Amino acid sequence: MDAVPLATVLARSDIWRGDRFADAALPAVASGFAALDRELPGGGWPRGALTELLCDGGGQGELSLLLPACKQLCADDGWLILIAPPHPLHAGALAAAGMPLERLLVVEQGRDKKELNALWAAEQALNSDAPAAVLCWSMQADSKSVRRLQLAAAAGHTAAFLLRPTRATHESSSAVLRLRVQAQAEHGGTLAVDILKRRGPPLTASLHLELPRPAAWKSHGRPHHTTSFTHGTPLARPASAATVARHPSGLAAG
Amino acid sequence: MPPGKAVVEQNRILACDVAALQAGVRPWMKPALARSLLPDIAILPRDVEAEQALLDTLACWAGTWTPRIRVVPHTGLLLEIASCLRLFGGFEHLHDAIVTGLNAQGYVVRSAAAPVAQGALWLTLAGESGMRFDRAAMSRSLDSLSLSALGSELPAECITRLNSFGLSTLGEARRLPHSALTRRIGAAVMRELARAYGEVPDLREEFAFPARFDLRLELPVPVDNAEALLFASRRLVQALAGWLTARQGGVRECSLMLEHRKREATLMPLGFAEILRDGARIEAILRERLPRLELATQVEALRLVADNVLALPGHSQPLFGKDGAQAAAMPALIERLRARLGEAAVHGYAPIADHRPECVSAHAAQGKNGSAGIVPAARPLYLLNAPQTLPERHGRPHHRNEPLLLLAGPERIESGWWDAGESNSDGRPSGDMRRDYFVALAPDQRWLWIYRECRADFDKGGGWFLHGYFS
Amino acid sequence: MKTELPAQLPDYAELHCLSNFSFLRGASHSRELIARAISLGYRALAITDECSVAGVVRAFEAVREAKTGNPDLDFKLIVGTEITLNDGMRLVLLATDRDGYGNMTALITLGRRNAEKGQYRLSRNDLAWGCKGCIALWIAGRDAQEEDGRWLAERFPGEAWIAFERHLDADDAERLAHLRRFEEACGLPLVAAGDVHMHGRECRPLQDMLTALRHNTTLDQAGHLLFPNGERHLRTRLQLARLYPDDLLAETVRIAALCKFSLTELRYEYPEEVVPRGMTPGEYLRQETLQGLAERYPQGVPEKVATQIETELALIAQVEYEAYFLTVYDIVKFARSRGILCQGRGSAANSAVCYALGITAVDPTRANLLFGRFVSVERGEPPDIDVDFEHQRREEVIQYVFEKYGRSRTALVATVIGYRSRSALRDAGRALGIDADKLNALTASLAWWDTPAQWPERFAEVGLDPQSPRIQKWLALAPQLKGMPRHLSQHVGGFVISRGRLDRLVPIENAAMADRNVIQWDKDDIDILGLMKVDVLALGMLTAIRKSLDWVSWQRKEQLLFHNIPKEDSRVYDMICKADTVGVFQIESRAQMSMLPRLLPRSYYDLVVQVAIVRPGPIQGDMVHPYLQRRELQRRIKDYTPDDLRPELATALSRTLGIPIFQEQVMQIAMIAADFTAGEADELRRSMAAWKRKGGIGKFRDKLRDGMLKNDYSEAFFERIYHQMEGFGDYGFPESHAASFALLVYDSAWLKRHYPEAFLVGMLNSLPMGFYSASQLLQDARRHRVDVRPVDVAHSDWESTLEADAGHARDTPAVRLGLHRVGGLSVDAGQRVVAARRQQAFRDVADLSARAGLQRKDLDALVAASALSGLSGHRRQAAWASAAVPVQGDLLSALPMREEQPALPAPSEAEDIVADYASMSLTLGRHPMALLRQPLNRHRYLSAAALRALPDRQLARCAGLVTGRQRPGTATGVVFVTLEDETGMTNVIVHAELVERQHKELLGAQLLGVRGVVQHASDGDVVHVLAQYLVDHSELLGSLSISSRDFQ
CATH class of the missing domain: 3.20.20.140 (Metal-dependent hydrolases)
Structure with a gap:
């Protein structure tokens, strides 16, 4: 009954695992991106610590980046709390991405945009040590509030993420891990990830992560398709379906 | 005219209210005929379980008067009052108190008293009210009872047979030779008769007051005003008081649950400064609390739960997974967040199967295990509440002054005509939509979900809109 | 653009x-x-x-x-x-x-x-x-x-x-x-x-x-x-x-x-086995036809018939339909070999060949019909013969067909079950999520006669807002749903029989009934593809006639065959003219009865018209009154011929005095008056027949109108013909069917007139069928002085019988009700009772129970019907006695017990009447209304008999048990109510406005009182009361309450 699962034992930072981050590693959960996991101390997102993600606006791909790990955490009856997401979430898409919705809690920003509420909620969540993962978006978090969150996270087992705009890149931060993420055109719409801070040796090169997207979309995203599309007939003017160009694949609107 | 109500069993009306009677509705009519007489009549199926539950409630309540009670299934209550007559100041007073108490709860009562329990029951069923003080008086009354009045007590077959001999009263039947009659209607029925006349003892089980008080009361119509709730909850409180009396105890706390349709029940814990048994004091607390309650929606049922003072908390520990031990702290966290941020700001999602993108997420009080089925195609994780207009230049949609590159599409969504023109309460947009969706790449490399509004025939394009971000 | x-x-x-x-x-x-x-x-x-x-x-x-x-x-x-x-x-x-x-x-x-x-x-x-x-x-x-x-x-x-x-x-x-x-x-x-x-x-x-x-x-x-x-x-x-x-x-x-x-x-290939080896179908058909002809006309075949036969055989040969006629002939022959009465109808059925083959009884010499060609060469459509069989024995015929041709070659034609107004409304509401209670309330409140235009009103009645978006959609979609097919069901009796495997012609499905297969096409599909079907239909009246004839033969001590019923008996027509036709085939309904004293049929052909005239076609075409007027003239003027009948229409219309009554005539008018070609007329016929499938005859309207106006016919005449066509669309009833039905009308009327006892027995033993209940038939028979005796285990057979005993005063036999009238008694138990009694008369109830192996419920059923009175006295004594009798399966079957019979009072007359109705749905006692005469007199209600004596347009009150409520589709909003009392029936007409106002009384009353105006039909015995006010007197019935026949 009381046997501790092996994974839990291995996840503890004080147990030697033989990789190069060993002495610095926190318990971690695999990110689901092998290329990224290789570069993260502990082989994944740290638990019991705050990770800071710098990205501008919603929709860079940050959710796709975090969801595999969240999914993993929730699979074991853990809860995911999303605090002040920049846009409403699409339950169907979350479910399709494998998130068990019954383990998901959203704390809305609130109409009055009381940022403090979001940070307060995040701190409460981390203090309670109840959720397995917390994602908190904040435009105005300062180094003091980051520090508070890191402290709260360190006292528990929650994987904590703070999402902030990239203008905070140069602010000091007590988060144990800092990354900057940005969507990019090269390589057919991948996500560029720069690891700004980690326990262990610094990493200068960007990582380019493939996000799960239908292949067909990406092939259209290649530059030569761009031109073929643009020099075709205008898509919507004159306002008639008859003006829609044939796509190279043979498919167009009817 | 107020709309009437009728209860139906096996496609026949069993009972109806005054409004229905006035419109010409009668027991034994078919519901269709009743409807043609009173189009608005509410026809309800008989709910035997609810009837039984009600009798149990009333049995608890009757604990106030006597601990010796028998519940006659689907029929009524038998109270043993001989031993407590003096305590309550004689039959008249006791009877008045019981009837008044029931009337106050909205019940109409038929009753009779007799030296034999079964005899009293039969007299009641036959509508022969009043008190018979001795056996002889009771026997005389029983003799004159019509057999047809005992339809619920004697097998229908037996009554039919007695009628076929030309007998219509109990007395006539009892005047026939005993052995000859026994041969024809069976010993079991003869024993029932003897029991009613007190010729054989009645050894049936008495009502056992439950160890835990848990009563539910379905409201006849959904209610959202405190006054009506107070009236309804009085029944439960009275029953609690009776139960406490019979169990010779009291409570320090109990909880009232207000149940809604399709929503979690609203919980109202009632704590008392001392151990209580008095229904009136509990009512007084409710009178304070109920009007202040903000109800999100109408209440369909009330439930009052009280555990024995001595009993241990009843709920069992759920099984937790690896992170489940932590998760056990979630309810407390949710309560804390809600307390500060308000109910609406802290929610889960319940997916709803609908082709219209706006309709697929509903806020759920907490995380809900939805059954959205398969999401038909890749959908953006962020979906804007209000789609943003995108300007069109040179025939192409633009975002932040830059042309968008269409990666995939169109995906045509054309659905929802059935709720067009309706306002709905939960904020979901409604109505028919006709859109062609595209996946577009924005100049800042974000992947957008955009659509073009279509006219009915899809020949004329409407405007462009941004509806979501893949992320 | x-x-x-x-x-x-x-x-x-x-x-x-x-x-x-x-x-x-x-x-x-x-x-x-x-x-x-x-x-x-x-x-x-x-x-x-x-x-x-x-x-x-x-x-x-x-x-x-x-x-x-x-x-x-x-x-x-x-x-x-x-x-x-x-x-x-x-x-x-x-x-x-x-x-x-x-x-x-x-x-x-x-x-x-x-x-x-x-x-x-x-x-x-x-x-x-x-x-x-x-x-x-x-x-x-x-x-x-x-x-x-x-x-x-x-x-x-x-x-x-x-x-x-x-x-x-x-x-x-x-x-x-x-x-x-x-x-x-x-x-x-x-x-x-x-x-x-x-x-x-x-x-x-x-x-x-x-x-x-x-x-x-x-x-x-x-x-x-x-x-x-x-x-x-x-x-x-x-x-x-x-x-x-x-x-x-x-x-x-x-x-x-x-x-x-x-x-x-797809070419249809007729089964081969209907023709003996070594013969061609043509040879065999000729042989059988000539042989049958010789039997039909023992005195020699009339010249006219012989010629007709030759013409018909030539035509049949030309279109190669021999095998079809032989297939029908084979089935009819089988039925006759089993003594199952049958009769064909339809255009081809009324041919001389079919008469010779015994498929139909319409004698070509006797019928003055001018049928068109019974099969059309250019149209190539298959011939149409429907054969009716005794309804209780049709299954034998069906099984014969299955056995003879095998299940892989035989199947029933499908009927497409589609959404109708009410089901469409209901399902559309269900899909739109309308509250189930409201839906129930609505469909319950919808009268079956409401049209979609009246729906919004009904919605409002049950508290649904017709203006709300949801209800608007409901109203818009329900009519679209109407007419959508929902599933395939089996046609009542249309068979397809093929030469080879049928499933290579059309798919075969399982039907709801075990042992039945249906093909995936309905009769119109079959018709369009020119396939052949044989209709094996069930007709209750044939059963009743056959059973009546059996008893007539018993009574006359010589066999009377169906075909030998004396024709054109004026006493039979006298009875028909008085509308004394309860139980008579086809002309027993309310509407028919009220027409009889006006049309006054005096011949077979009058009956053909009578059967066809009270139908939507002639009524909507407004042809009824003109026809009646000319009948009147014809009666008054010797050799009357309608003066406005144009010569070119004479062939089509002279037999109906210039007024088109039948579908065939309307078709002929289209050809003669509006220059339709045969092909166009045929298309028109299809459109009339397949009204719902093809959406009406609207497309023919202009052509018909232009043609008729061009040929100098009046606009009014066109309108009437057109409306009549529309009426035929609702319910087509061709002359060829009426001709066959009229034979049964006459036969059943003859039986009722001359052998009312045998007729009653035949009817009772064929129920349920027709328009009237056993009680109504019995009341009517007793008014005709038929002696009816109660059910009695000592005398009754399973079915009702005739009894003649020497001691009886009259020379006519009495009717003995059979044990089949006893509610709740199983057939087996009843037949065991009869068998045991044949061996030896019953001593007492215990003897009966033991020897007939009765169970408790059988015994109770017999007690309730008072069928034990011969053994143990009145109902209550019988109940007492039988309650102690050990029954089959009783473990405690003790030895006979000596015990004293207690004094049980005899039931009152009212109690007996109620018990009779409860058990048998009829009583031999007095009519329940007779018991209520006193209170009724206090309310100044007259009996049906007294009402008949009143002058026309007199204000009067009447009351009676409601035995029928009818709402004919043709009479807008009017409800006909039939009241019954101990002296007969009264017909009450309730106008739409009163229907609306006194809905409750009209629908709810078992005993209805009516204040209104007496209306005599032109001459004759039928009296109507035009209701002005209705009173529900059901409370007078008290314990006499009896269930009336339900609505519709």
Whole structure:
């Protein structure tokens, strides 16, 4: 009954695992991106610590980046709390991405945009040590509030993420891990990830992560398709379906 | 005219209210005929379980008067009052108190008293009210009872047979030779008769007051005003008081649950400064609390739960997974967040199967295990509440002054005509939509979900809109 | 509008299209699909209903009509079917030739026969050898596997394609790429297809609604069960050009060209075994006809008949229908060999040949009918003979047919059950999520006569706001749902019998009844394809006549045969003219009875008219009154001929005094007066017959009007003829049917007039049938001085019988009610009682119970019917005695007990009457109303008899038990109520306005009091009361309460 699962034992930072981050590693959960996991101390997102993600606006791909790990955490009856997401979430898409919705809690920003509420909620969540993962978006978090969150996270087992705009890149931060993420055109719409801070040796090169997207979309995203599309007939003017160009694949609107 | 109500069993009306009677509705009519007489009549199926539950409630309540009670299934209550007559100041007073108490709860009562329990029951069923003080008086009354009045007590077959001999009263039947009659209607029925006349003892089980008080009361119509709730909850409180009396105890706390349709029940814990048994004091607390309650929606049922003072908390520990031990702290966290941020700001999602993108997420009080089925195609994780207009230049949609590159599409969504023109309460947009969706790449490399509004025939394009971000 | 069109619109053939015969899937009628496909310039359309070809004949018909209007039309109908195998693989099969079609129908039959009614089940095993002659389109789903494609390619070498169906889903491009890979891997070419569920986008709401209903859910809840858009319709070729690569579109046309099968190739082959070896069908038919003729006319065949026979035989030979007549003859011969009474009707039935073969009894010498040709050479339609059999014995005939021709060659014709007003309203409401209580309340409050225009009013009555968006949609969609087919049921008796395997002609399904199979086509489909069916119908009156005749023969001590009933007996017509026709075939209804004293039938042909005149056709054409006026003139003026009858119409109309009564006459008028060709007239007839299927005769209106006006007929005459045609659409009743029915009218009237006892017995033993209950028949018979004796175990047989005993005063026998009247007594127990009594009379109840092996409920049933009175006294004594009798299965069957009989008082008269009704639905005691005469007198209510004596237009009050309420479709809003008392029946007319005002009394009363005005029909005994005020007096009945016959 009381046997501790092996994974839990291995996840503890004080147990030697033989990789190069060993002495610095926190318990971690695999990110689901092998290329990224290789570069993260502990082989994944740290638990019991705050990770800071710098990205501008919603929709860079940050959710796709975090969801595999969240999914993993929730699979074991853990809860995911999303605090002040920049846009409403699409339950169907979350479910399709494998998130068990019954383990998901959203704390809305609130109409009055009381940022403090979001940070307060995040701190409460981390203090309670109840959720397995917390994602908190904040435009105005300062180094003091980051520090508070890191402290709260360190006292528990929650994987904590703070999402902030990239203008905070140069602010000091007590988060144990800092990354900057940005969507990019090269390589057919991948996500560029720069690891700004980690326990262990610094990493200068960007990582380019493939996000799960239908292949067909990406092939259209290649530059030569761009031109073929643009020099075709205008898509919507004159306002008639008859003006829609044939796509190279043979498919167009009817 | 107020709309009437009728209860139906096996496609026949069993009972109806005054409004229905006035419109010409009668027991034994078919519901269709009743409807043609009173189009608005509410026809309800008989709910035997609810009837039984009600009798149990009333049995608890009757604990106030006597601990010796028998519940006659689907029929009524038998109270043993001989031993407590003096305590309550004689039959008249006791009877008045019981009837008044029931009337106050909205019940109409038929009753009779007799030296034999079964005899009293039969007299009641036959509508022969009043008190018979001795056996002889009771026997005389029983003799004159019509057999047809005992339809619920004697097998229908037996009554039919007695009628076929030309007998219509109990007395006539009892005047026939005993052995000859026994041969024809069976010993079991003869024993029932003897029991009613007190010729054989009645050894049936008495009502056992439950160890835990848990009563539910379905409201006849959904209610959202405190006054009506107070009236309804009085029944439960009275029953609690009776139960406490019979169990010779009291409570320090109990909880009232207000149940809604399709929503979690609203919980109202009632704590008392001392151990209580008095229904009136509990009512007084409710009178304070109920009007202040903000109800999100109408209440369909009330439930009052009280555990024995001595009993241990009843709920069992759920099984937790690896992170489940932590998760056990979630309810407390949710309560804390809600307390500060308000109910609406802290929610889960319940997916709803609908082709219209706006309709697929509903806020759920907490995380809900939805059954959205398969999401038909890749959908953006962020979906804007209000789609943003995108300007069109040179025939192409633009975002932040830059042309968008269409990666995939169109995906045509054309659905929802059935709720067009309706306002709905939960904020979901409604109505028919006709859109062609595209996946577009924005100049800042974000992947957008955009659509073009279509006219009915899809020949004329409407405007462009941004509806979501893949992320 | 500036648009860039493709240089040329591509040719296209839609190969995957469901009609509404894919129940609750397809939203369009085949007719609509064909019309749209033609207007879009498709080269072909395949109707591929799910495991069915039930909708294909309608499509065939639509194409044929389109080609009639436009002979250059290049459009092909392809016959196919969509099937989903049990492992989920979805295929469309298209028939390329006759053999492929046969394989396909056999496969559908296999699938249907393997599953419950309405379902099918097919597996890959069933397609192990493919389906030769069929092209297979693989409707590859998103999870399709290459190996599935390879499996298919092996089964359909060179005849399988992968269908790419594009409906603007998000993953269209991926799917196409995916399928292109399969194309190479499996060697299966790609083709475009549409998975069409509706003819136009505008049907999306209806299609969504059908989907919700199919899944038994509401639209709000249906979610992804619905299609995400309305793309599954017949799209323009411009749209298709943009949606599909060119090669995929070109492939559709190539496949269409490979599908050479047409339904015209279906040739019906008559069964062979009806002709003895060594004879041709023609020889055998001639032999049997001449032999029958000799029996019909023992004194020699009249010249006229002999000539007619020759003409008919020549015509039959010309169209090769010998085998058909012989098939019917064979069935009739079987019935006669078993003593089962039968009679044919229909155009072909009233031929001299059918008379000679014994199929019908309409004697060509006696009938002054001027039937048109009974089969039409140029129309090529199959002859029409319906044969009615005794209803209790029809099953023997059906089993004979199944046995003789075998189940693989015989099946019943289908009847398409579709949505009707009420079910459409109900289901549309269900799909829209209307509260179930409200829905119930609404459908309950909807009177069966309400028209959709009255719906909003009814909505308001049950508290639904007709203006709310939801209700508006309900009101808009329910009429669209109306007429949608819902499932196939079995036709009452139409058989298709083939020479070879029937399942290669048309798929066969399981019917709801065990041991019954139905084909997937209905009688109109059969008609259009020129296939043959034999109608084996059930008619209660034949049973009653046969049973009555048996008793008449017993009474006369010589056999009286059906055909030997003396003809044209004036006493019979006297009775008919007085409307004394309770129980008489056809002319017993309220409306018929009120017509009799006005029409005053005096001959067989008058009866033919009488039977046909009280029908929607003549009534809507306003032909009834003119006809009655001329009857009146005819009676008064010797050799009356209508002066306004134009000579060219004389052949058509002179027999009905210049007034068109029959459907045949209206057709003739169209040809004579409006210059319709035979073909056009036939088209008109079809449209009248298949009213609902083809949407009326509106398209003939202009032609009819122009033609008639051109030939100098009046506008008014045209209007009446046109309305009459519309009326025939609702309920066509041709003269050829009336002629056969009139024979039974006369026969049953003759029996009632001369042998009322035997007639009553025949009727009682044939119930349920006809218009009246046992009680009403009995009351009527007793008014005709028939002596009826009660049920008694000491005397009664199972059925009711006649009894003659020496001691009886009158020379006519008495009717003894049979044990069958005893409610709750099983047939077996009743027959054991009769058998035991035949051995030895019963000593007492215990003896009866022991020897007849009775159970308690049997004994109780006999007590309740007072059938033990001979053994143990009145009802209560019998009850007392039987209650102590040990019965079958009683473990405590003790020795006979000595005990004293207690004094039980005899039941009162009222109690006995109530008990009689409760047990037997009739009483031999006084009429219950007789017991209430005193209170009724206090209310100044008159008896039915007293009412008859009152002068016309007198104000009066009457009261009686409500035995019937009727709302004829033709009389707007009026309800006819029949009241019964101890002196007879009173007919009450309640006008619409009063119906509305006194709804409650009208519907609720068992005993109804009426204040109103007496109305005498012109002359005769029938009295009506035109109600002004109704009173519910049911309370007077008290314990006498008896259930009246229910509404309608």
